[in-house]
Amino acid sequence: MAEPMRIRASMSGAVADVKCLMNHPMENGLRKDAKTGQMVPAHHITTVTATLNGVTVLDAQWGGGLSKNPYLHFRVAGAKAGDTVSVTWVDNTGAKRTDEAKVG
Amino acid sequence: MNNLRRNVLKGAGATTAVSVAIMAGLLKPGMALANWNKAGFEAKDVNAALASIGGSAAAASGDVSVKAPDIAENGAVVPVEITSKIAGTESIGIVAEKNALPLIADFKLMNGAQGFVSTRIKMGATSNVTAIVKAGGKVYKASKEVKVTIGGCGG
Numbered sequence: 566m567a568e569p570m571r572i573r574a575s576m577s578g579a580v581a582d583v584k585c586l587m588n589h590p591m592e593n594g595l596r597k598d599a600k601t602g603q604m605v606p607a608h609h610i611t612t613v614t615a616t617l618n619g620v621t622v623l624d625a626q627w628g629g630g631l632s633k634n635p636y637l638h639f640r641v642a643g644a645k646a647g648d649t650v651s652v653t654w655v656d657n658t659g660a661k662r663t664d665e666a667k668v669g
Numbered sequence: 670m671n672n673l674r675r676n677v678l679k680g681a682g683a684t685t686a687v688s689v690a691i692m693a694g695l696l697k698p699g700m701a702l703a704n705w706n707k708a709g710f711e712a713k714d715v716n717a718a719l720a721s722i723g724g725s726a727a728a729a730s731g732d733v734s735v736k737a738p739d740i741a742e743n744g745a746v747v748p749v750e751i752t753s754k755i756a757g758t759e760s761i762g763i764v765a766e767k768n769a770l771p772l773i774a775d776f777k778l779m780n781g782a783q784g785f786v787s788t789r790i791k792m793g794a795t796s797n798v799t800a801i802v803k804a805g806g807k808v809y810k811a812s813k814e815v816k817v818t819i820g821g822c823g824g
Contacts, residue, residue, distance in 0.1 A: 580783060593791070595769055611705050615782075622782040628710035630765060630773035630791050632746045638787035639776075 572666035574650045581644035581668050583615065585637050585652050593629025610635065610654045617641050618648050644668050709772045715764065718772035722762040724801035727810035730755070733802045735813040744792040744817040751811075753784030755804040761786050767796030792817045 568588035575582050587610065594607030609629040615622055622641050637652075644650075646668050653663040709721025719725050736750040751761050761784065763773040773790050784802065792798075797812040 591791075593770060611710075617781070620780050622778070622780045624777040624779070625774055626704075626706050626710070627774045628770055628772055630768055630770055632789040632791055636787075636789045638750075638785075639778075640783035640785045641781050642783055643781040 567660050567662040570652060570654075570662065570664045572650060572652055572664055574644075574648075574666050574668040576644070576646055576668060579642060581617070581641045581648070581650070583639055583641065583650050583652075583666075585664075587635050587637070587652075587654055587662070589633070589635060589654070589656065591629060591631055591633045591635060595629075607657060610656045613637065613652065613654045615639065615653075616651045617644055619651075706772075706775065709775075710770065712772060713769060715766045715771040718764055718770075719799075719801065721772065722760075722764075722775050722801055723803065724762055724764070724799075724808055724810060727801055727808040730802070730809035730811060733800055733809050733811035735798055735800045735811050737798050737813050737815050739814075740816045740818065741792060742818050744794075744819055746789050747792050747798075747815060747817070748787070748789050749798055750787040751785070751800040751802075753800075753802045753804070753809070755784060755802060755809060758784030758802055758804045760801075760803045762801035763788075763790065764799045764801065765790060765792050765796060766799060767792075767794045769793055 570585050570587040572585040589610050590608055592605050592608040596605045598605050607629055610627050613625040623639055648668040649665055651665045655661040706721055709718055712718040732754040734752045741747045758778060760777045762775040764771050765773055776786050795816045797814050799810055799812040802809045
């Protein structure tokens with residue numbers, strides 16, 4: 566389930582544009598399975614942290630209200646080409662995934 | 670077509686495995702959620718959701734903008750972009766007022782992160798998407814109405 570995310574970081578002026586696409590079902594626990602009629606249990610990312618060269622720049626808490634396979638785009642000042650951006654998510658079952666990208 | 674079916678089957682299998690693990694007590698929900706705002710994300714009332722991220726007394730601000738489509742054909746994927754021009758923006762919260770669970774996300778920004786977040790959210794019905802921005806001890810907000818033709822929150 567924890568498939569790699571796609572992260573792309575690029576400089577636009579003095580600011581790094583970081584875009585990432587995570588692989589996660591993001592079930593909010595309110596949906597019924599069409600086949601079985603059972604409620605699908607909540608299974609969504611709860612925290613996302615992003616670091617630039619090891620320094621935390623973004624620390625987010627999420628509910629089940631984000632779309633499936635969530636997309637996140639943020640901007641960080643003070644970055645330069647070659648810096649390392651790392652994004653980690655943790656979901657409500659305790660699963661986690663970290664991926665890295667170089668600012669290009 | 671066949672590929673899609675495979676994915677659906679795979680997804681269903683994996684979800685079942687997780688729920689079985691939860692039932693067996695192998696995985697405790699909330700295990701890694703020491704600081705997660707459980708009350709806020711499980712609040713069904715928009716005021717409770719706002720209060721949980723400190724956004725009850727937010728002042729409307731023209732320096733905060735919420736960019737979202739006027740009409741979302743598919744409520745399961747609504748692109749939302751929030752920009753805060755306020756210097757020293759510390760956090761951006763996203764609330765979809767008429768969702769069954771209104772609080773969507775709360776982003777803390779630090780160490781050079783700009784007052785900007787763009788993501789995709791689910792919306793169950795036509796409603797305002799509100800951004801709550803905190804900067805320098807003050808709380809600001811901005812809203813944008815999104816008309817949803819097909820809801821994306823189950824049902």
